Amino acid sequence: MDKQQAENSRRKFLTASGQAMAGIALASTVIGSGVREAEAYGYKTGFEYVKLDPAKVAQTTYENYFKRWCASSVVAGFLEYLQKNPGGQWKDLPIDAMRWAHGGLAGWGALCGTLTGAGTVIGLATNDTDIAEAMVNDLAFYYAYTELPSFQPKKVLKSKLSDMTIAGTPVCHISVGRWMRAADETFLSDARAERCARLAANIAQETAIMLNAWKEGKFKAKHKVLYNVIANGITSQHNCRDCHGNNVPAAETYISLDK
């Protein structure tokens, strides 16, 4: 996209997603006084995005999962196509450079690696911090508040699957744990691996849909960003009592799943 196209896209976005932008502007102005402030800004990227078939991206992500796990399988879902067309700088990006993000950082259970993988593609393909952040924010809402995984592979590679759950959060440990409880499956089961593979496919597909819309100048943020931190006094989701309440199960109920 040339400079004029980029500016047109930016203006369309600014017009279309006033709600999200209000949040971003707020965050930019309240962070502190003095020095340089963290306002939204455009940036140059040579990683040119071309519209992809979301269903193909999803299927390729799914097929990569059992080798690459969550983060790099999403990257692979895009790079298998982008490295061929348009090629360019995508060809220099190692698909496995983000594999470390699996399991919420090598098993620490923090941010689900599918979102790290998707965010990497989004950040490279887009050219403005407000666009990238609005997009990963919408993706986190999709991840957290949609019954997943709904992706149906062409051929099942690991296990049949029937349970879908609402994670309520992009945090790996909680997302996986809630699914394990619903499905009565252990972490090391084929079904759990299948669930994360299909979830990765869903995230990759949703990302491709958003990037395609952006490429057409039609991306609109669906949600306000969370970091206009008025409600909680700290950067966070707005569901405090999921953790700071009496509804968090005792550790033993989880440990018992390790049959």
Place this chain on the structure above:
Amino acid sequence: MDKQQAENSRRKFLTASGQAMAGIALASTVIGSGVREAEAYGYKTGFEYVKLDPAKVAQTTYENYFKRWCASSVVAGFLEYLQKNPGGQWKDLPIDAMRWAHGGLAGWGALCGTLTGAGTVIGLATNDTDIAEAMVNDLAFYYAYTELPSFQPKKVLKSKLSDMTIAGTPVCHISVGRWMRAADETFLSDARAERCARLAANIAQETAIMLNAWKEGKFKAKHKVLYNVIANGITSQHNCRDCHGNNVPAAETYISLDK
């Protein structure tokens, strides 16, 4: 690094860090049966790392924070030097491509963005999934179990600072929250911004120290990886009761910090 150097480095690493490797091998074998398994493997990268001065990387990270926030400021700490020498593919990487990861993904409070930024550099610079994962794992241990921030800037850009805390986790929301309670500061205070800027500098510095050691063929993993999931039955830290216990404060005590 040429192929022979890479293989020498790999063998040294495999010899030196048998403990970490045992964990990785375990994870590779127990994940499931059939299809392709997620074993560790080498990968090609053209992002050549050259040894950097960790103190300079830290200072540059700190100075970038107030524009770029946590994730991209760590990336900037490295790229300000690597884009000049050795240049090459580092010049094509947009420093702000990972800015979306701030605040644990645009404010969702999951994985601290400093680790996403550092992991991106590590994943691009190294060439083997076991090396990158051992390195981010050690980095997460450093982040979680060191009193931070200890970094002292050449010139204070935002606020004086005296409180250091042990996060106990790489999760942004908890890490920031524990520091806010100890320091009796709000999220929007200059002191909190200064804390995260200095923390980013610490993480960048530790990353540079590890990458320098790896470049010399001397990197040794200090900790076993967490995803040999024997204890908890799920990919996670091993401190279940930090959340699944009676010691999680009620939401109201946090909300009251939003003065």
